Amino acid sequence: MQHGSVYKLAFGPKAFVVVSDPIVARHILRENAFSYDKALGSYVFCSMISIYGLNVIAPGFHALYLEAMVKVFTDCSERTTLKFEKLLEDIQAQDTIELDLEAEFSSLALDIIGLGVFNYDFGSISKESPVIKAVYGTLFEAEHRSTFYIPYWKFPLASWIVPRQRKFQYDLKVINDCLDGLIKNAKETRQETDVEKLQQRDYSNLKDASLLRFFVDMRGADVDDRQLRDDLMTMLIAGHETTAAVLTWSIFLLSQNPSKMKKAQAEIDAVLGKGRVTFDSLKKLEYIRLIVVESLRLYPQPPLLIRRSLKPDTLPGGYKGQKDGYKIPTGTDIFISVYNLHRSPYFWDKPDQFEPERFLVQRKSEDIEGWNGFDPSRSPGALYPNEIVADFAFLPFGGGPRKCVGDQFALMESTIALAMLLQKFDVKLKGSPDAVELVTGATIHTKNGLWCKLRKRANVQ
Template structure:
């Protein structure tokens, strides 16, 4: 027998000494160890990133349907980029600067096309709008909003839009502006009471919370004639509304839709709480709908629009929909419509006011010009529609808040049929073919802060909306921002900016509540700035940013509030009539 070399002889002896069970265990764990080692290599030392890339490679090959987009650049992002302290839209902006106006983001079993170019956005929202639905967003919101306008399929959306749009007319807005003023007086009274308790010294207030309360009261009264009274009290309905809002935000940011699994819905505490909150809200809305139908006064919508809303006990949107002749929506559809407006119209306007105050409090020149305009137009009374139109700088300030902090920062779409996205700036001249089922993120944050579309995009400057801006690199594919193109509109919009500024979306499925939101925010902001001086009580870094359905603060908008020097104590024309409510 030939002798083995010493090294091999030692290895053979060692192997013979290992029990067979341990060899089996080693064989069992070896593939896993190899996968982990390979993941470390793929992730460049970051195990989570490596495992994410392995999952992506596997799932893209076996589970993900082919949705085209093979020529679209893939962002070199890592899972760890999304797991840090920065909100998602910040990471999307970084990859936009690196990868261009159209790129693909791939994590795990899903791939998203991220769009940050106005030419491509115009194609999706306007030129080929009916080839896209709300996709992932509809799946998230359907359990909450049902077939309301936001998540509705195209067929339902067409019917409901024709029914709802006539309700937003001048007489309705006149009545709403008066109600906006009365609700804002509640917030003013609350701040005045805090200042009295402090002996007139400045008080620190979380104004984000106050704007949320104000927004909830306004939506309740304006949409279904229900007075939440959230500025001064708290009720089970208010708690339920905020619980549903938090769950909507959770579902919009959580990757795996575990709530679709019946067993998990039954055992996960937050899902049980969500079901209980929905039951409270549904019972409230059902009662309001039943009451409205029992007191129906049917008429043509022209006659409804001609009503003297200043003398109507219930000037709500629900009353209009119930009284409109030929409108035979089921209780379920009306409930879905109301729930959609409650969720969509509450947090968004509160966020606009929060970030407008954040910006103005740090911009003395803007604040001085605003106060001059407010003092000269309305003094200390609640603004009406004509007053709002006479305060263009205030409206531009709110628009600038929406540019820098868009609500929402992302729009979600899914292609219903194959399409070819245009190239945009610096893109493939042939465009980008995508297939049926492709999911797209329209990054409103990227559009609104793009250095290709705006001068000094990270500077808060309402004056920009009076200035022409073009980019010759686009040639004739993007018209630039042209103030004259939007002259006469309530706010700068997608027409004036050729889809570089889309605070309320654009095209056929543009938000129908845009004017309601701008009227509401203008009235509230004018009345509060006229009465009080606001200064940040924390640094911008301490306030922070977080995101869900909207951009909100990470730690609250803590503000030092003082009576404005020289402000009158109180002509309160808006408070003479009580707020109408069921």
């Protein structure tokens, strides 16, 4: 925040406008949203779903679909905890196991995305296949491209001359062949219908309640295979990476706050006992949901939202900015620094501290003209705090008409996975928190994994 809420950042011959102010972010994302477009391959979970009309479906559809997805989230999370229990049984002389939980969460998230989006079981928690290896290869390449300042992969013949680009092309072919097969199967078994009937579907009794099934049934013969495959690829890569990061930082933060870890496990014991998570019990896991949200505040995924101006505009000055605002020409690339916003001392009390309870307390805007403060009552009935309650000082999934529509999917799968892990195990970092190095790119993740010690909880059989 030392450069102000709006400033220009020169990067070689290119300059960007960096925004760290909710008033300016609200202008770009909501108030004047159609003057801006996503730029530079903005990396947001499920960012392309809206192409197929999911964002026009009524909230009732979302509730029915998400209720069906809870079983997928729970089944996959149970696979992970059973794997850990088996590892403990295999080393009977020890009562703890050491694991890279970031890697384990990555496998879990991949299985959830596979079943929830494609109706395809990657089985990555317990095995490795050519498709899984290809997915991780594309993830590494996406990370490389998001941080490398010269797009050399666009040069003629680069995909054949550069070894890593040859491997990337091979990985893409493996995944595309898999997705093409799934799309073909979905189209051959489609039950073409309209939006109204899709809203009334009993998703809990569907053998295939995946998003792929929904897309094909809604669009029918009009669906474009290549566009659909590209959008499914976006969901696979972005959604998988994001969820793994959210769970990683939730454990990282809880491990440094033992009292909050105990509070979380006490809520889990009271709500779940030794049972599984259901849609109804998820609603009662308030503290676990707030832990996930607070982790997203401190380690937002992605840390930047990128927009490009489609026409000349004048950005508002924001808090402590220029009164006349900032004029920007067409084609200006804007970085909305979600990381800076979420840790701003102007809009958050003790911004660098891990306090899940903060989302239950109203914070008035005081002397900040143009910002309406933080008010949990502003979004009644919502399971999770959002950009509305914080008036755009909290943007884990963006905001406005281009907000990520996969937010509830990502939040719920993270909540369930975290609850089921803490239900069965006590978790501690293997080393010092200072030894966990951050790497910032498309997401914020660790450099060498999150190595933890897991012990079976005494009251769990």
